[in-house]
Amino acid sequence: MARTPQDVTDAELAVLQVLWDAGPLPIRRITEVLYPAGKPAQYATVQKLLERLEAKQCVTRDRSMPTHVFRAAIDRDDLVGRRLQAVAEKLCGGSWTPLLTHLVANQSLSEADRDLLRALIQEQAPKPRRRKESA
Template identity: 45%
Template sequence: MANRPNLSDAELEVLKALWDHGPATVRQINSTLQGRGRRWAYTTVATLLQRLQAKRAVAVDPSAVPHVYRAALTRDDLLGERLKAAADELCDGRAAPLVLTLVQSHRFSPEELARFRQLIDEQRGRSRPAKRPGQSGG
């Protein structure tokens, strides 16, 4: 999926509507977008969904009438793709500068901090060399 074409701002808005509300018809998606202040014609939303389908970001159930669209790309997948691209472009492929900048410039809840600690502990466990038989712990 690394070769996915970039998503336009309008396509991203449609994808966010699918992430937030789950599978939906063009009419339902348009209604959600109108609730967010977007006044697009039905045909505009249908065109955006077709583009997203061509980019493998949404899938459609062609057997359903009217067609029901669902996100084929998760928010986490897109975030990962974009962060990797930013790391490649701005940091010679290194993720640490991105992570450090995010951590330094945001406030996090105790729950988020606990999750970060858990991830760091898991990462430490993976980076330790495996003990050989007969090797004592220290």
């Protein structure tokens, strides 16, 4: 029975978080954030993590300068989507409804959350009449 490796591992995610917060950055800067009082070897750890993220197409590398600069190629919401997709596929036969139901029924939503949801649902409803709207 096949296993599913992680789309992004914990250590890779830590690198992505740094790039989301402060990217694009070179390896040295990322290492300084992740390992503030770090060992020299940890430069190589971040290097390896970036190599794997590049292979997974989660980061891109700008080689135009001698010191390469890395940028996240997926954003936080992309990854949230992938993770939610994985949960839907593995547990609910691909259906999103149980995830929605779980989130809405099982969490104490704030008034702001409820308002936001109503607005989003409204956004999705088919419009009774098509109007020209500015882009």
